Amino acid sequence: MSTGTINSQKTALEFKSTSLTVPVLLLSGNDLPAIDEQLKEKVAQAPEFFRNSPLLIDLQKLNAQNLVLDFADIVATVRSHGFMPVGIRGGNEQQNQVALAMNLPVHSLHGSNTPLISKEPAKQPLPTPEPPPSTPAASNVENKLITQPVRSGQRVYAKGDLIVTATVSAGAEIMAEGNIHVYGSLRGRALAGVLGNAESRIFCSDLQAELISIAGTYQLRDDLSQHAPHKPVQISLANQKLIIKEL
Known part of the structure; x- marks a missing residue:
């Protein structure tokens, strides 16, 4: 009786296109x-x-x-x-x-x-690709919920809104094509509207970030020192400037 062999080896890899920020x-x-x-x-x-x-x-x-x-x-x-x-x-x-x-x-x-x-002012808006037209039921929008702390060295990316119910540690980076919500302390880096959506916002309960950015316009820790920590804030973009308001 002849016997055959079945190749049960699983695919070891695959290539996927993605959006990365560098x-x-x-x-x-x-x-x-x-x-x-x-x-x-x-x-x-x-x-x-x-x-x-x-x-x-x-x-x-x-x-x-x-x-x-x-x-x-x-x-x-x-x-x-x-x-x-x-x-x-x-x-x-x-x-x-x-x-x-x-x-x-x-x-x-x-x-x-x-x-x-660069030698140019750090808060100037950055060139971004033309954002895709928004539709009420865009199939590529994927909101993401993170319930565990985002630790130093970790990077999280969401194609829609990103919601973090825990702390974002120093040295961590969270990015979203839409809005970012952080219900714990934000000590790392938060970049919203990374594909150029200037209507995106960042909401957090405790702003102690190393960097915040909306659609490429950003501020570093030194620029944020005037804002008292442990208070909920909303960050938006207006006239190429980040606006931070207490909630």
Whole structure:
């Protein structure tokens, strides 16, 4: 009697498209010591936010001014401050070749951004892709409920609204395409409207965040120190400025 074999091995992997937020370092000058010093100052403002953060290096402004900067040098500089470069954007042919030789991918100029690290004012709105038209029953809207604490190092993403009934620890990051509700203390980073929805809001019971952002406009911890903790607040965006009101 002949016997056959049945391949019961399960698929070990799959590729899926997704929306990820990556900080962008937009260089507008080639003074490496100045870049090094400003990176140091930026990291000091929110060390937990920038520690081991992925970083996309954007050279389009630099090259538009015909300024020369060795790409390997800038990679070494950002790594010295704890960043993890994940690619280059807006580079010329020589810079792109150097990036590929360093196993860093070359990205298109088209795509979404999270907060820029640049010489420009930190609270300016960030370029975002055109948001899709909203419909009452959009099938891709997925609200998410988190009932456990979001611990340091964890990242949570919601395609709709994100509701957290526990604490968001320092070093944690929560992101939503819609609104964010935090019923515990918010000590980490909260980014609402990450695809450009300026109508998104952040609600929390206790604002002690490292960073808050709506549609790319953000504030760091130092900007939030004037707001008393342990009080519920609502954060909205108006005239390219974050408005924080007690509830």
